[in-house]
Every structure is written in structure tokens, then in C-alpha cells.
Amino acid sequence: MSNELFTLEASSDLDGPDWLKAFRASAAKAAAGLSAPSPELEGWRYSRVEEVESARHQPVSGTGESGVPVAVSRYLNELGELAGHVICVDGQVVEISLGDEVPDGVTVGLADSAESMRVGDAEPTDAFAAWNAALSTAPLVISVPRGAEIPAPIAVFNHVTQTEAAVFPRLMVTSGENSSAAILEVFSSEDVKSLVVPVTGFAAARASRINHTVVQDLGPQMQQIAFAGAEVGQEATWRSAIAALGGDYVRQRLDVRLVGRGSTGTVAAAYLGSAKQMIDLRTFQEHLAEDTTSELFFKGALAHRSNSVYTGMARIHSNARGSSADQANRVIKLSEDAWAESVPNLEIHNNDVRCAHASAVGPVDQDQRFYLESRGVPTKAAERLIVDGFFDDALSHFPVAEAVALVSGRIDEELNREVAHLEGHS
Amino acid sequence: MSELVIEGLHARVEEREILRGLSLTVRSGEVHALMGPNGSGKSTLSHVLMGKPGYEVTGGTVTLDGVDLLELTTPERAAAGLFLAMQYPTEVPGVVVAEVMEEAFVATGRDPSGVPALLVEEADALGIEPSLIERSLNVDLSGGEKKRSDTLQMAVLAPRIALLDEIDSGLDVDALRSVSRRVELATSEGFAGSEPLGVLAITHYTRLLEELHPDFVHIFVDGRIVESGGPELADRLEAHGYAAWIN
Ligand SMILES: Nc1ncnc2c1ncn2[C@@H]1O[C@H](COP(=O)(O)OP(=O)(O)OP(=O)(O)O)[C@@H](O)[C@H]1O
């Protein structure tokens, strides 16, 4: 078994300190040995991964320019108060800024050791994520020491400007005991046709609290294969959310491993497809200790010929007595040509647990529309209210409040563009 | 003066005829109570009048002030002055009452800027917690709260004719009284100077009738009205049940 998604040379050509070169070299060997993903494989079923022509994409490192892209400045304006930010363009850091209010001992910067590159036991096993370790040009680390509380989010921007480029953002976040932090990741691009392969890892120590939100706002031709994983310790809480707005084929895998007793992991998503876009979401909720809680709350709307895949697994191991797992994925089809797969799964190895899952795919709910129409709201406006409300409901589960206005504004813009389409469909 | 005129109405659901020749006229200021056994077709009537999808009208006519209602879409019927408080109000996650009322105002050329104040004022009159109007429509509302919320919407929208399908179900004694008072006030004075409201109230209980003081009571069996009279009809029903009307 092996794959030629990328080459060993591409990895060895990259610059960096010796420890990083050595790390990449062994990561590249490991990555090359993994089988290439294909829709025949569980976990990639229904995906469009075979359209990802990785060989056409050149791993890049920076643009040679150092300015902050206009698009990123705009996000910074919209986001309001941040405790700090990192801006990467085409896989190279162009700016790191940390406010005075950030407690001592918090570090935000490039990884400085092989150990700091590790994502923890939530280590990804698929080939793309493995190649990330071999090809990441600017691996970042955010570490929050024991007891530190960061008052506002730290945002990490990854912006792509070159075409036919492959970019491998990597971010490792660790939170010490009783600390708290909010991390916001924004992925954006110019209107280019490139590939982004992000890996984000979290390790939340006892009683720490991490809030995390991803805003995926890539250009319409972009492809993305992303992995995010968290390992949550005793009484710790990790809350994550994804807004999947842009791109052509965009995949996000999310793994949460509840390893400490009484730990909590929640994931929310709001996704909006248009044109012939595919949004591909895979989740794992692993309960590995007693009294753990996981919750998944996803909502998507699909216009035109777009489609979405959601497959999720909540697995409660035999030692996870008293745990509870929730999964809900709901999709509104705004067009008859859109389609969605939605497959929640439960695997339970302990009887003393509480599990629930819900899955629904369909057009705008007829009863909801009738209810609003019976108040005198015209059909088109009623559908718009329902879809807006549907997303507001999802956004109320987003843990980084500062990102919500940005996301809801972007959803509004997209929906305004879809209005003409909504009108022709009921 | 408004007038909802239903003549010889027949309608089907899923190939089954539910309404079988129903005739009824409701005028401004009148309160009609419609009482009938479970499954006799009362809610079906209210849905057909409001234009809910899935119902096929196979005969008869319905006009509101001379306008053929059956030719209108649901929002057009509402704009023409018809309101329906549903037996089971639908949950609409993420949508709050103010935005719905505002859209409805805009659609009928009314100024939506007064909606928030109007909501607060009417909510107060109905004894509705201010926090309730900030919540998603009907989501996780108790049975009685849903009914109050629908009454609130009626009061804000100021219709000419209101169809109230079991508005009393789930209401506690105090809520039943405040809802009834609000409806009664509208039937005597109208909404903010408009003509008095005409009401068709579907109910199972004489309790509502004691509060609402209907002018007419209709016994509805098997898709049509089998007897009409005054409040004394409800007393007969209360004492003896529907046996006398069911063959
Ligand atoms: N969508 C539908 N599909 C099939 N049957 C239906 C549908 N809607 C209503 N019915 C049937 O039509 C009949 C009348 O129902 P309706 O809800 O109008 O009764 P109702 O008089 O309002 O009863 P209740 O007093 O219990 O509210 C019932 O037998 C019901 O099962």
C-alpha cells in the first residue's frame, strides 16, 4: 500500500531548522506508506476525493511579499476585539500579534521542536493529514499555561493567493489545567484553484476550556481536505464549530476524544452549498471515560446542484459509563437538484448511557412555511425567514461569539444571491 | 362590514371526503362557535379556508367580502383579512414573532416600525412574559404559551375574520380569561379603530363559550353543520353529548 499524492522530494525541498527537516522526512515516509483515499473506503464514501489532483498542486511556501492581504484586513475589521492573531499567506507567516491583555506564559508562534508538532493521540491516520506533517511550511503552536485565561479569541488566518498551489496549515493547541482560551481559524483565498490541507490539534488538560471556531470562506474553485482533532481531559470542555461557506470540494473531518472523566466535547456546523459544490463532513465522537458528554449539532442548506455528505460515529467504549452522546444533522434542500447524504452512527459498549441521533434531509418544511404564510408573510419571504432561522439556530451553538456576526453576514450574502433561485422553487 | 361566506363546501384529504357541503356566514362583530366530535373535520375546515397545501376543494364557494378566497394564495388570504390560530401551532426554529409580523406588515403596505411596541403592548394585555416574544416561534413553548402567542399575533395583525381552532386547549383559567377578553374586545371594538372582528371559534368546551359569549353555536358532524342555534345548544350538547346528532 502506498500513495503518490505528494512526493518525498517535495518534503525534503522545504526549508527549515534541522529538527523540522528530520521530522518532515520521517513524516513523509509514513505518509507515502498510507493508502490513498478513495470513495470505496469507509470514511471516504460519497466523497469526491478522486477529483483532487494533488499532483497538479505544487507545495508552496509564501509569496515573497510580506503584506497583509486585503481580504484578511477585512476579516480583522469585522471580527472586533481579538487577543491576538497570526496571519499566514500561502503557508508562510506574515504577521503575529499578541495583545497586552494576554497572560504571561501564553505562547503563539512557530513550532520549535518535534514534540510540539504532535497533535496528541488524536493523531490523524488518513494520507492527506499525514502529508500535512511532511509538508507543513509554517507549523504553529498555541500553548496556554495552567490557570491562564485569555480574555478574547486568538485568530489564525490562512489565506491562499497562488493558483495550483498546495498549502498545509498546521496548528497545535494545548491548554494547561484550569486554563481557558478561544481559538478562531479563518481559511480564505483569492479566486484561485488550489488545495488546502489543514490539520488542527487540541489537547485540553484537566478542567481547561477551549472554544474553537473555523470559518471556511475559500474561493469557489478551491479544494480543501481538513482534519481537526481534540483530546479532552478530565472535567475539561472543548467546544468547536465550523462554518463551511466557500470552496468547490471541501472536506472536514472532526474527531473528539473524551479521554478524561467528566469531559465534554461539542461540535456545531453551519454549511451552505451552492453551484456544484460538495461539503463533506465526517465526525467521530469517542467516549473513553466515565460521565463524558458529546454533542453534535449540524445544519446545512444546499442550493443549485450542490451536495453534502455527513457521516458521523459516536462510539461509547465499555468503560464510559454514565456518558451521553447526541448527534443531529439537518439539511434543507433549496433546489430539487441538490442532494445530501446524512448518516449518523452509534456504537455503544456500555448500557448505562444516553444517546440520541437525528437526521433530516428535505426541502423547506411545508408546515413551517404554511404557518408563516397564514400570518400574511409572502412565500419567498417565509422561506427566507425559515432558512435564516435554521442557521441562527445553528449559530446559537457556535462557541466563539466574535465569529458569529461574520458568519451570519456571509450566510446572508450567500442567501441573497440564492433568492432568485428560491423564488423559482417551492 | 366584512363577511366570510362559505357555501356548500366540499373538500378532500388523501382521497377522503372530509367536508361534505358546509355552509356558514361569519360577519364582523359576530362570534360563532363550531363544536363537533373528534375527527369530524373542524380543523380540516380551518385549513381549507386558510389554503393549507394537501387539501382539495371539490365543491362549493368561499368568499371574503365578495372576493373568491379559494383563488388566493395563503398570504393573500391573510392580507385580505383572514387569520387562523391553529390547533397545533408549528415550531419554527430561529424565527421570532417580531420579524414575522414585520414581514406581514410590509406585505400589506403597513409601516412595520411600530411592530415591536405593539407586540410589547399586546403581550402585556395577554399576560405574556416579555422574554417569550424573544424566543423561536413555538419552539419548546408549553401548550398554553403557544395559544397565547397565536392570540398575540392575531392582535398585532388585526384581521377582519379570525378562525380560532381550539384556542382554549391548554390554557389555564387566567389565560383563558385574558385570551377571551382580548378576542371579545376585538369583536366589539375592532383593532385600533377598525371594524369589529368576526370570529369562528372551534372548541370542545362550554368554558370558552362562557367567556366568549358566542352569538351562534353550530353543531358540526361528519363534515357539515347539522344544527345551528344560540348558546343553549352548547348546554344541550354538554348535557347529552353528540348522540342526538349522530345517526
Ligand atoms: N393529512 C391528512 N391525511 C389523512 N387524513 C387526514 C389528514 N388530515 C386530516 N385527516 C383526517 O380527517 C379527519 C378530520 O380531521 P380534523 O383534524 O379536521 O378533525 P377535527 O374535527 O379537527 O378533530 P379534533 O376535534 O380531534 O381536533 C380525521 O379523520 C383525520 O384523521
Ligand SMILES: [Mg+2]
Ligand atoms: Mg381539530
